[in-house]
Amino acid sequence: MSASIPGAAPDVPDVDPRLEKLDLPPFDVEIEKGALQKFAKALGETNPIYFDEAAARAAGFRSIVAMPTFHVVPGTRDELTWGMVRQLGLDPAKILHGSQRYVAHAAVCAGDRLRGRKRVTRQYQKKALGFIETVIDYRDADGRLIVEDFCTFVVRP
Amino acid sequence: MTAATSSGTNVVDIDELVRDINSHELSSGPITRTMIAIYAGASGDYNGIHVDSDFARAAGLPDVIAHGMYSMGLLSRLCTRLAPRAELIEIAVRFQAMVELGAALTCRSQVTGRSSSPDGTLLELALSARKADGSEATAGTARLRIRGAVP
Numbered sequence: 157m158s159a160s161i162p163g164a165a166p167d168v169p170d171v172d173p174r175l176e177k178l179d180l181p182p183f184d185v186e187i188e189k190g191a192l193q194k195f196a197k198a199l200g201e202t203n204p205i206y207f208d209e210a211a212a213r214a215a216g217f218r219s220i221v222a223m224p225t226f227h228v229v230p231g232t233r234d235e236l237t238w239g240m241v242r243q244l245g246l247d248p249a250k251i252l253h254g255s256q257r258y259v260a261h262a263a264v265c266a267g268d269r270l271r272g273r274k275r276v277t278r279q280y281q282k283k284a285l286g287f288i289e290t291v292i293d294y295r296d297a298d299g300r301l302i303v304e305d306f307c308t309f310v311v312r313p
Numbered sequence: 314m315t316a317a318t319s320s321g322t323n324v325v326d327i328d329e330l331v332r333d334i335n336s337h338e339l340s341s342g343p344i345t346r347t348m349i350a351i352y353a354g355a356s357g358d359y360n361g362i363h364v365d366s367d368f369a370r371a372a373g374l375p376d377v378i379a380h381g382m383y384s385m386g387l388l389s390r391l392c393t394r395l396a397p398r399a400e401l402i403e404i405a406v407r408f409q410a411m412v413e414l415g416a417a418l419t420c421r422s423q424v425t426g427r428s429s430s431p432d433g434t435l436l437e438l439a440l441s442a443r444k445a446d447g448s449e450a451t452a453g454t455a456r457l458r459i460r461g462a463v464p
Contacts, residue, residue: 198355199386215397224389232357257405
């Protein structure tokens with residue numbers, strides 16, 4: 157399944173060069189009020205637009221607003237994370253989250269329906285570590301780009 | 314202070330907002346197993362290093378650790394508290410150090426840039442979550458958009 161990186165040291169973890177071609181099927185996300193509220197509460201958020209429908213509407217939103225890092229929630233579904241790791245023959249215990257970036261093109265609110273598409277954009281070795289960069293694009297029913305999720309994870313030897 | 318425009322919307326005083334952003338601090342308090350468990354449930358990330366002490370120890374850790382994404386969520390709160398007058402359009406962080414049980418993170422922001430666009434004012438922020446010893450667990454940047462004319 158995985159192939160050695162030419163020129164890599166013997167103790168370097170193998171990262172499959174076919175990762176760059178890996179394309180995961182699109183997935184649908186329904187933004188649920190309860191999930192938004194639970195997430196905001198877990199972070200100790202106090203701004204009512206993230207909890208309360210009336211407050212959100214008074215502030216000009218359609219409904220309760222998703223916090224900026226809420227998009228971790230659809231991204232943690234098994235087939236996208238551990239499913240992908242298993243497919244590639246990587247050891248989950250060796251994977252670390254290196255960096256994370258979200259770009260918000262529009263507010264996301266309870267009731268919104270989005271379609272997500274994940275792909276690997278880059279993979280490389282640096283010294284003894286493997287790096288895998290992924291992006292998930294979330295679009296609305298009209299195909300407009302709403303949120304982008306850029307992630308780098310690190311594969312330890 | 315804010316001023317009402319003829320359209321009735323309040324205009325944000327950017328200088329005051331910048332002072333607020335630069336001076337505001339947010340602390341997690343000591344991070345407990347329960348806080349980590351609640352975040353695991355809310356985020357859907359049940360990685361054993363966060364929810365299972367035996368798994369964490371087998372992976373070489375002293376015990377379970379907090380999610381990096383938890384620290385990113387705390388940093389986002391430096392901006393979400395300003396919504397809706399300021400809109401977070403981008404947030405990016407690097408996870409630099411593990412956050413162990415009992416650690417308390419202090420989150421701070423600093424305005425590093427300011428520009429005008431047709432939509433309003435854009436602020437660039439530096440974000441930092443530090444442990445009690447001053448070491449940086451998670452750090453990065455954010456961009457805020459404040460709509461409307463600047464007086």
